[in-house]
Amino acid sequence: xxxxxxxxxxxxxxxxxxxxxxxxxxxxxxxxxxxxxxxxxxxxxxxxxxxxxxxxxxxxxxxxxxxxxxxxxxxxxxxxxxxxxxxxxxxxxxxxxxxxxxxxxxxxxxxxxxxxxxxxxxxxxxxxxxxxxxxxxxxxxxxxxxxxxxxxxxxxxxxxxxxxxxxxxxxxxxxxxxxxxxxxxxxxxxxxxxxxxxxxxxxxxxxxxxxxxxxxxxxxxxxxxxxxxxxxxxxxxxxxxxxxxxxxxxxxxxxxxxxxxxxxxxxxxxxxxxxxxxxxxxxxxxxxxxxxxxxxxxxxxxxxxxxxxxxxxxxxxxxxxxxxxxxxxxxxxxxx
Amino acid sequence: xxxxxxxxxxxxxxxxxxxxxxxxxxxxxxxxxxxxxxxxxxxxxxxxxxxxxxxxxxxxxxxxxxxxxxxxxxxxxxxxxxxxxxxxxxxxxxxxxxxxxxxxxxxxxxxxxxxxxxxxxxxxxxx
Numbered sequence: 001x002x003x004x005x006x007x008x009x010x011x012x013x014x015x016x017x018x019x020x021x022x023x024x025x026x027x028x029x030x031x032x033x034x035x036x037x038x039x040x041x042x043x044x045x046x047x048x049x050x051x052x053x054x055x056x057x058x059x060x061x062x063x064x065x066x067x068x069x070x071x072x073x074x075x076x077x078x079x080x081x082x083x084x085x086x087x088x089x090x091x092x093x094x095x096x097x098x099x100x101x102x103x104x105x106x107x108x109x110x111x112x113x114x115x116x117x118x119x120x121x122x123x124x125x126x127x128x129x130x131x132x133x134x135x136x137x138x139x140x141x142x143x144x145x146x147x148x149x150x151x152x153x154x155x156x157x158x159x160x161x162x163x164x165x166x167x168x169x170x171x172x173x174x175x176x177x178x179x180x181x182x183x184x185x186x187x188x189x190x191x192x193x194x195x196x197x198x199x200x201x202x203x204x205x206x207x208x209x210x211x212x213x214x215x216x217x218x219x220x221x222x223x224x225x226x227x228x229x230x231x232x233x234x235x236x237x238x239x240x241x242x243x244x245x246x247x248x249x250x251x252x253x254x255x256x257x258x259x260x261x262x263x264x265x266x267x268x269x270x271x272x273x274x275x276x277x278x279x280x281x282x283x284x285x286x287x288x289x290x291x292x293x294x295x296x297x298x299x300x301x302x303x304x305x306x307x308x309x310x311x312x313x314x315x316x317x318x319x320x321x322x323x324x325x326x327x328x329x330x331x332x333x334x335x336x
Numbered sequence: 337x338x339x340x341x342x343x344x345x346x347x348x349x350x351x352x353x354x355x356x357x358x359x360x361x362x363x364x365x366x367x368x369x370x371x372x373x374x375x376x377x378x379x380x381x382x383x384x385x386x387x388x389x390x391x392x393x394x395x396x397x398x399x400x401x402x403x404x405x406x407x408x409x410x411x412x413x414x415x416x417x418x419x420x421x422x423x424x425x426x427x428x429x430x431x432x433x434x435x436x437x438x439x440x441x442x443x444x445x446x447x448x449x450x451x452x453x454x455x456x457x458x459x460x461x462x463x
Contacts, residue, residue: 171338178341180381182373237373239381246380253376318338318365 012157016095017083019153020102024076027106031069031113035062038117046120047129054131056119065116072109076102082275092159094276096151103150107143115139171318171325181240181322183313187233187293190280194230197223233281236293238313240322245301247291247311259309261330265302267323269316272298277310337366337373341382342428349384354392355424356382361401361412362421372402372410 035042039062046065049058079102082089089095115138119130173179201223208217232250239246245264248256273295277283283290287307290298299316301309301323313319339356360366372378375393379386393410396402399420403413415421433443 174340176343178343178382179338180341181338182377182381183337184373184377237377239377241381241383315337315365322338 012095013083013089016089016099016154016157017080020076020080020083020099023102023106024073024080027072027110028069028076030110031072032066034113035066035117038121041122042117042120043123043126043129045126046116047123047126048116050119050132054133056126056129056131059126065113068109068113072106075105085275091276092155092157094278095157096154097278099154100147100151103153104143104147107146108139111139111142171321173325173329178242179322179326180242181315181319182237183299183315183319184235184237185293185313186235187280190230190293191234194227194234197230198227201227229281233293236291236311236313238299238311238319240319240326242326245323247309249291249293259301259303261323261326263303263305264323264327265304266327267299267301267320269320270298270300270310271296272310272312339378339382350388350391350395353378353382353384353389354395357392357396358401358416358420359424362416364415366412368412368414370412371408372412374409 042062044062045059046062047056047058048060048065049056051057079098083098089098115132115135119132119135120126123129171179201220204223205217205220208220232255235251236247236249237253239248242261244258244260246256246258248254272290272292274280274292275295277290277292280292283292287305289308290310291312293312296312297314297316298310298312299319301311303309337360339353339360341352341356345352357372366372372393375389376386379389382389393402393404397404397410399416401413401416401420403411405411430440430443433439438446
């Protein structure tokens with residue numbers, strides 16, 4: 001990793017880390033200092049939840065309220081941990097969304113705290129706390145505004161378009177031969193998670209049917225959903241044949257998507273990680289999506305329409321080489 | 337895994353598929369210990385029936401190249417030795433020779449002739 005652009009990205013990352021750390025400390029300081037400063041004018045416990053009517057209907061001890069800073073500390077620590085990984089945040093769009101997320105989270109905690117304190121100030125008892133109405137708009141809007149600022153701040157600096165790390169070996173196509181490439185990746189943890197969730201769903205459904213646990217059904221649906229999604233995300237299969245590229249997910253190879261090669265411009269290999277694309281599964285919008293099963297080697301296909309699709313598979317270099325060779329042959333036969 | 341089928345090969349499909357897999361293993365495209373893609377993915381890509389692929393894989397298992405393990409799919413046990421690896425290419429050579437009207441004996445004579453020079457070359461270099 002000694003490309004010339006690397007140093008400037010390193011600089012941006014260093015500044016970004018410093019800014020994020022400062023933001024984390026600032027928010028934490030506000031979350032602790034502001035309640036302490038007003039401690040003698042606040043009831044204990046404080047009203048911390050308001051019903052639809054705008055009247056307080058829930059409370060929290062003062063000590064716990066101050067310790068909400070710990071929640072922020074955990075969020076910020078995870079954020080900084082992700083940012084500290086060398087390979088993360090080199091892409092501008094990832095950086096922008098990452099900063100937007102942390103700015104929004106910090107803003108949300110601070111505005112929520114401010115509104116809560118303002119409502120409780122000099123009230124004597126939490127049940128007499130002021131109602132909230134327009135303050136809800138502040139709690140919604142201010143963090144979004146902060147998030148937008150974070151997004152702009154994160155956009156600064158160069159974009160490393162995840163350097164295409166070569167297109168793999170050149171493949172010589174013999175006209176009398178039919179070359180195909182097949183690659184499969186399975187995420188064992190996803191399969192395991194799916195299995196456990198489905199089993200739990202069946203057990204809970206059984207218990208709920210027996211009628212001993214009221215409301216058991218409300219757990220069955222999310223468990224079954226996690227099971228189904230985990231199953232679909234547990235594997236991906238990519239097949240390249242002289243006519244088309246097919247990507248299928250899940251043990252049933254459904255859903256499946258076939259792209260005809262005349263719609264493909266070229267293919268290459270990239271390293272992509274869940275932290276860069278925002279998690280596992282189908283990530284990003286159509287046209288800039290990644291099917292993320294596991295971090296690492298990724299086959300990226302660019303359509304003639306300008307869109308891109310990345311699929312995390314092993315041996316992507318060979319797949320990219322075959323796609324490129326087939327596309328080149330298609331072009332040369334079209335010129336003739 | 338990159339597999340290549342010969343479009344003009346008159347042999348039964350399962351032999352051709354077995355050849356393609358054997359070549360892929362021989363070329364180091366897929367190494368001992370690696371798992372093969374599921375048979376139905378291979379079948380879909382090659383445009384053949386899944387049973388045909390399974391038959392080829394069973395043949396390769398009987399040759400000792402593949403290993404079937406319950407729940408873990410099919411994995412590569414070892415690379416084909418020189419004789420097995422060359423078999424398919426010699427077949428190609430014989431096909432081409434037939435196109436020129438040459439018999440297997442003609443090819444053997446040709447190979448022997450070249451083999452004499454081939455044996456000399458390295459000794460010349462070391463001397």
